[in-house]
Structures are given as structure tokens and as C-alpha cells.
Amino acid sequence: MTRQLLTGNGAAAWGARLARVDYVPAFPITPQTEIIETLADWFDSGAMPGKLVTLESEHSMITAAGAAAATGVRVFTATSSQGLLYGMEMIYAVAGWRAPFVMVNVSRGLGTPTTLESDHTDVLAARDSGFLQIHCATCQEVLDTILMGYRLAEDTRTRLPVIVNLDGFYLSFTREPVEIPESRAVSEFLPPYDPQNVRFRASAPTSQGVAVLGGSPYSYFRYEAHLAALRGVEVYDEVASEFEAAFGRRHDAVEAYRCEDADIVFVMMGSFSTKAKAAVDELRRAEQKVGLVRIRLLRPFPVEALRRAVAGVGGIAVIDQNLSMGRGGVLHTEIASALYGEQDAPRMLLSFIGGLGGRDISPEELFEIAAETRKAVDSGRAPPTRLLYTAGELREIRKLQAIAEVERREPEQKS
Amino acid sequence: MRTASRVLGSAFFESGFEVQDAPRYGAERRGAPTFAYVRASRATIHERGIIGHPDLVIVADESLPAVPAAAVMQGVTARTVVLIHSREDAAVWKQRLNLDGLVITLPTSEANAETPFVGSVSAGAAARLVGVVSREALLSAVRAEIAPFGELALRESERHVLEAYESMAAHAGVVVEGDEARALDYARPEWIRVPFEEARISAPAIHAAATSVQVKTGAWRTMRPVVHESLCKKCWWICSTFCPDSAIEVTAENRPQIDYDHCKGCMICVAICPSHAIEAARETEQRSEGPHDA
Numbered sequence: 001m002t003r004q005l006l007t008g009n010g011a012a013a014w015g016a017r018l019a020r021v022d023y024v025p026a027f028p029i030t031p032q033t034e035i036i037e038t039l040a041d042w043f044d045s046g047a048m049p050g051k052l053v054t055l056e057s058e059h060s061m062i063t064a065a066g067a068a069a070a071t072g073v074r075v076f077t078a079t080s081s082q083g084l085l086y087g088m089e090m091i092y093a094v095a096g097w098r099a100p101f102v103m104v105n106v107s108r109g110l111g112t113p114t115t116l117e118s119d120h121t122d123v124l125a126a127r128d129s130g131f132l133q134i135h136c137a138t139c140q141e142v143l144d145t146i147l148m149g150y151r152l153a154e155d156t157r158t159r160l161p162v163i164v165n166l167d168g169f170y171l172s173f174t175r176e177p178v179e180i181p182e183s184r185a186v187s188e189f190l191p192p193y194d195p196q197n198v199r200f201r202a203s204a205p206t207s208q209g210v211a212v213l214g215g216s217p218y219s220y221f222r223y224e225a226h227l228a229a230l231r232g233v234e235v236y237d238e239v240a241s242e243f244e245a246a247f248g249r250r251h252d253a254v255e256a257y258r259c260e261d262a263d264i265v266f267v268m269m270g271s272f273s274t275k276a277k278a279a280v281d282e283l284r285r286a287e288q289k290v291g292l293v294r295i296r297l298l299r300p301f302p303v304e305a306l307r308r309a310v311a312g313v314g315g316i317a318v319i320d321q322n323l324s325m326g327r328g329g330v331l332h333t334e335i336a337s338a339l340y341g342e343q344d345a346p347r348m349l350l351s352f353i354g355g356l357g358g359r360d361i362s363p364e365e366l367f368e369i370a371a372e373t374r375k376a377v378d379s380g381r382a383p384p385t386r387l388l389y390t391a392g393e394l395r396e397i398r399k400l401q402a403i404a405e406v407e408r409r410e411p412e413q414k415s
Numbered sequence: 416m417r418t419a420s421r422v423l424g425s426a427f428f429e430s431g432f433e434v435q436d437a438p439r440y441g442a443e444r445r446g447a448p449t450f451a452y453v454r455a456s457r458a459t460i461h462e463r464g465i466i467g468h469p470d471l472v473i474v475a476d477e478s479l480p481a482v483p484a485a486a487v488m489q490g491v492t493a494r495t496v497v498l499i500h501s502r503e504d505a506a507v508w509k510q511r512l513n514l515d516g517l518v519i520t521l522p523t524s525e526a527n528a529e530t531p532f533v534g535s536v537s538a539g540a541a542a543r544l545v546g547v548v549s550r551e552a553l554l555s556a557v558r559a560e561i562a563p564f565g566e567l568a569l570r571e572s573e574r575h576v577l578e579a580y581e582s583m584a585a586h587a588g589v590v591v592e593g594d595e596a597r598a599l600d601y602a603r604p605e606w607i608r609v610p611f612e613e614a615r616i617s618a619p620a621i622h623a624a625a626t627s628v629q630v631k632t633g634a635w636r637t638m639r640p641v642v643h644e645s646l647c648k649k650c651w652w653i654c655s656t657f658c659p660d661s662a663i664e665v666t667a668e669n670r671p672q673i674d675y676d677h678c679k680g681c682m683i684c685v686a687i688c689p690s691h692a693i694e695a696a697r698e699t700e701q702r703s704e705g706p707h708d709a
Binding site: 365394 | 421428437438467596598607623
């Protein structure tokens with residue numbers, strides 16, 4: 001086992017390499033491209049057996065990934081943001097094929113306006129597709145989660161594709177120390193894929209991913225995929241335990257950090273949650289009982305694990321790095337639906353939107369979120385959803401609008 | 416800068432530190448300000464992204480402090496050490512940038528400001544300034560990061576990195592770890608509720624014409640085209656037509672005039688002029704003659 005500095009993208013490539021993938025359909029997009037570049041180098045040099053093929057779009061790439069997986073080989077692919085959306089028709093389609101593979105998404109905010117930096121609105125567009133979805137917080141987790149992802153995808157109870165999400169820039173281009181496990185240990189944890197009846201042989205034709213007429217068969221197939229996704233919770237827990245036994249690192253579906261006696265918790269996803277860990281440590285030094293709950297497994301949603309993590313907590317501050325136009329934070333509604341009606345659910349559930357398009361969240365803002373949540377718990381009144389945004393930022397927007405000659409004058413009143 | 420951050424990051428890692436290093440860039444084009452950062456700690460690093468209050472800031476190009484988008488002085492406090500690659504005095508920069516803390520200049524020869532080795536120089540200097548990285552760890556990091564670029568690049572990088580490391584001997588260890596934000600007495604964020612504004616205001620549209628004129632892309636140049644009047648045949652069209660930025664205008668007397676505020680220094684005009692009347696000159700030589708606008 002070696003420990004070295006790797007970017008999140010480098011860790012993703014190592015995950016695919018150690019998983020001994022047979023086939024990688026690829027299409028470049030910032031900030032993901034380094035993953036397929038690294039894999040292309042390894043295929044080219046012979047360090048990896050198998051094949052990487054560049055496709056002409058993400059739509060074709062995801063089709064190729066699903067089609068290859070449907071022949072019973074192990075498939076890896078990666079995309080980001082606009083690319084994920086360009087392939088979205090096939091994201092939903094291939095999940096229905098029940099052909100398992102792992103796809104990395106490197107999160108990047110969606111246009112318009114166009115941007116390069118991270119938020120989760122892109123990957124949440126795949127939330128309801130049938131892909132299982134795991135969010136990473138560190139580069140180590142990226143590598144580990146790809147290995148776990150294949151176990152989860154290929155398990156006979158689930159047999160669904162898995163998206164492993166990492167945040168652009170904050171993970172994709174950030175180097176951190178990463179332990180690269182021995183390939184022999186990985187082979188034991190993740191044996192060769194046994195596709196059972198997922199196969200495609202000329203001598204034994206099968207029709208996969210068929211069409212149906214009428215709602216009744218449609219409902220059956222869709223609901224079966226849903227039930228399989230729900231089974232993913234127990235499969236995930238088994239895989240996490242086996243992973244810990246093999247490699248000594250535990251990646252729970254819901255990470256509860258310093259929550260035991262917490263009266264307030266942050267709830268977050270992705271790499272910004274490590275910033276919240278630092279803030280929790282500092283708040284604890286100031287003798288405030290604050291913890292962090294991180295949702296790692298978003299689909300299937302680990303309802304029970306969440307309930308356990310927040311048991312006894314007075315107030316929850318959900319910090320969403322995404323935005324559902326006309327509603328607010330997606331995680332906030334997920335948490336609310338998981339806790340509503342529970343007898344000892346926390347009384348206060350606050351919603352904050354932060355980190356859109358890579359906008360930083362400062363330690364001071366996390367301290368202030370804790371303070372606002374405490375105030376809400378004490379007063380029994382939750383403030384409306386807050387976008388983390390400062391007067392200084394709005395001043396800068398005003399300057400840009402002046403340059404853009406945005407007309408700020410009120411329209412003339414018609415008499 | 417990405418390479419500099421990787422060399423410094425690896426040097427810390429070799430020295431037993433937990434490390435985080437990352438580059439940061441927006442538009443992928445020559446001349447755009449880019450930066451990279453390194454965090455090192457004995458404990459697991461939970462912070463990530465842009466460093467709010469850096470302990471050390473290295474400015475690799477002395478034209479950057481004048482570029483607002485570069486924001487090189489963001490988060491600098493009285494205890495931040497600022498290292499500037501410049502031929503000018505530290506005292507000049509201290510006064511010019513109104514800095515309270517220690518300012519060190521790293522004398523640039525014409526050579527290193529515009530060669531790939533500015534990264535090595537930055538990493539070598541930083542390694543000495545932080546005081547906890549040995550020569551051996553630094554050299555091992557250079558080997559790890561630069562070897563893929565070939566033997567020559569490695570040899571040159573080793574030389575530059577060591578020279579910079581030695582040149583900072585008098586300042587060894589001046590960089591000290593700053594305090595983290597305190598939960599007890601923090602500066603409260605100036606949050607506001609973003610007001611509702613109608614789409615005629617809040618849609619991402621630029622109504623002003625030719626706003627690109629306001630961006631002085633001339634600062635991106637490393638080489639500058641200079642027209643020699645005596646050689647110019649006054650053909651009136653070739654250089655101005657081929658200029659991809661429309662930065663050459665021809666006067667009524669058929670003389671080409673280069674708009675140095677917007678010429679990015681691609682040198683297409685130099686290559687295309689049939690009478691070789693346009694010469695490529697090093698920007699640093701030109702810049703030192705002009706007034707500083709920092």
C-alpha cells in the first residue's frame with residue numbers, strides 16, 4: 001500500500017484501474033478530462049488491459065457504457081455538468097436496462113450563466129434516474145467509493161448503475177494524500193464481475209431493455225427497479241463493513257461527526273462538508289455542541305441512518321450546494337420528508353443555500369449558521385431560506401451591471 | 416504555478432506533513448492570471464478551497480498587483496509574508512501596496528520571469544521561507560514532479576530551485592502558521608437578503624456594446640510587435656487584416672498603428688509582414704522603460 005498525493009481526478013482513475021475495468025467509453029469535459037487522460041495513458045502504455053474508446057458525445061458515451069455493461073463486462077465512464085445533461089436521456093434509459101456499471105460525475109454548476117466551478121445541481125438531475133448516487137468528500141473517498149460502487153452496482157439484489165460524485169476544483173484538481181491499496185487486496189474485495197444472465201451472445205440472443213405498452217407492465221418494471229434501489233441500503237452497509245475489514249477505512253452511508261451530544265447539526269453533501277468539520281471542531285473548542293451529518297449515499301436515501309444520526313438534536317441547518325428553482329435546496333426537502341412525523345424529530349429545520357458555482361463558504365459563515373440555528377431553536381421560529389451572500393458580493397454585481405449597462409431606472413409610469 | 420504548488424506540496428509531504436495543493440484557473444488562455452495554493456499541517460486538513468488568510472503570498476509576475484482580477488493581495492494581513500518576483504526594492508512594493516508585513520523581493524533576471532522555471536524559483540524560495548523543508552525533501556519533490564518533463568527540464572529545475580532556496584537563507588522560517596478563525600469572536604458575515612429584481616435587470620445579459628475594449632488585454636503580452644517605419648511598404652492591409660484582435664489600425668497615410676492596450680502579442684503580424692517591417696521585442700525590456708501604473 002502506498003500513500004501519495006493525488007488529485008480527485010487521479011484518485012478516480014486509480015479506482016477504475018484497481019477495479020480492473022474492461023471498457024471505458026469517454027468524452028472530455030472540464031473538470032473531468034484528467035480522469036480519462038490518465039486512463040488513456042495507462043491503456044496506451046499497457047499498464048491497464050482493456051479498451052478506452054472516445055465517443056462523439058456524452059449521449060453516445062452513456063449508451064455505449066450501458067450497452068457494454070449489458071454484455072457482461074465491467075465498465076467505467078466519467079462526465080460532468082453539461083455533459084451529464086447532454087446524456088440525460090440515456091442516463092434514465094440505461095438504468096432501466098438493469099446493466100450495472102460505475103460512472104463518475106465531477107460536479108460543475110450548470111449554465112446559464114455558464115461556469116466551470118462546482119455545485120450539485122448537475123448530478124441531482126440524475127437523482128430520480130435509477131442510478132444509485134454517492135457523494136465524496138475527500139480524494140481518498142473517491143478511490144474507495146469507486147471500488148465500493150462496483151460491489152453495490154453488481155450485487156444481485158441491486159444490479160443498477162452507480163454514480164460516484166466528486167466536486168470540481170475542490171476535489172477534482174486538489175491533491176491530497178491518498179492511500180492506493182494493493183491490487184491483490186482489491187481483487188479479494190472486488191472479485192471479477194459475475195454477470196449471471198447479463199450477457200449478449202450471438203448464439204443465444206436476448207432482447208434487453210424492451211418496450212412495453214400499457215401502464216401495468218411499465219409500473220411493474222419501474223417499481224422493481226425502485227425496490228432494488230431501496231435494497232441498496234442494506235447492500236451498501238454490507239459493502240461498507242467489508243471494505244472497512246479489508247482496508248481499515250469506514251465510509252458510512254451517513255457520516256455523523258461529533259453528533260453524540262449535539263444540539264445543533266449541519267447537514268451537507270460533498271467536499272464542503274470537510275470545511276464544516278473544521279468549523280465543528282472550532283465550535284466545540286468554544287463549548288458549543290455542534291455536529292455534522294453528511295449524506296454520502298443519496299440514492300437510495302438512508303432514511304433510518306439519518307434518523308439515528310439526528311436523534312436528540314434540537315435544530316438542523318441544511319446547507320444545500322444546489323438549487324431547485326421555485327422550491328429551494330433539494331437536500332432540505334429530502335431531509336424534511338425523511339423526518340416529518342417522526343416522534344423525536346428535531347424541532348427546527350433551517351435551510352441555507354451556499355457554494356453555488358463554487359462560491360466559497362467561510363468558517364465565519366458556518367459559525368453564523370450555527371448561531372442562527374440556535375436562535376431558531378430558542379425562539380421556536382425558523383427564518384426563511386437564506387442564500388449565503390454578502391453585501392460586498394452584491395456591490396460587485398452592481399459594478400458589473402453598470403459596465404453591462406443594465407438599466408436600473410424604473411420604467412416610466414403611464415398616466 | 417501549478418507546478419510550483421506541486422513541488423512545494425510534495426516537499427511538505429516528503430517532510431511528513433499532511434498536504435493539500437491545487438491550482439485555480441478561470442479562462443484557459445495565455446496571460447490570464449492563475450494561482451495555486453498549498454496547505455500543510457501535522458494534522459488532517461479539513462479546510463479546502465481558496466485560503467482566506469494566507470501565511471505566505473508569492474507573486475510570480477510583478478504586473479499582477481495592478482490587475483484587479485488577479486486579486487493577489489486578497490486576505491493579506493500584517494503577519495502575511497509577501498514575496499514578489501521583481502527587480503524593484505521590497506521597500507517600493509511595501510509602500511506601493513500599502514503592506515504592513517514583511518515584503519521580500521526575489522530579483523528577476525529577464526530570464527526567469529518568463530521561463531517555465533519561475534515555478535521552480537517560487538517553490539524553492541517558499542520551501543526556505545517556511546523553514547521546515549530540507550534541501551533533500553525539496554530536491555526529492557522536484558524529481559517527483561519534474562522528471563516526467565525530461566532530463567533537461569529536471570536539471571534546470573533543480574538548479575533554479577536550489578538557487579532560490581539558498582537565496583532565502585537570511586529569511587529562513589519567517590513564515591509562521593496563522594490562527595484559524597475563532598468561533599468565540601468571529602467577524603460576522605455581512606449577509607444580505609438578495610432582493611428580487613425583474614428579468615430586465617437580473618437576466619445575465621450585457622447590453623453595453625464593445626465592453627471588451629475596457630479590458631486591457633495588452634497586459635497579457637510577453638512579446639510586443641514593433642513596426643519599423645523605414646521598412647514598412649505601406650501596403651495598408653496585410654498586418655491589419657491578419658491581426659486576430661483587430662488591434663492594428665491603418666492611418667490615412669497607410670501607416671499601421673498598433674493598439675498596445677489590446678494587442679495580446681500573438682506575433683502573427685511579425686510572421687505575416689512580407690517586408691519584415693515588424694519586429695518582436697521582449698515585453699520586459701519595453702515595460703521597464705514605461706511608467707508603472709501599479
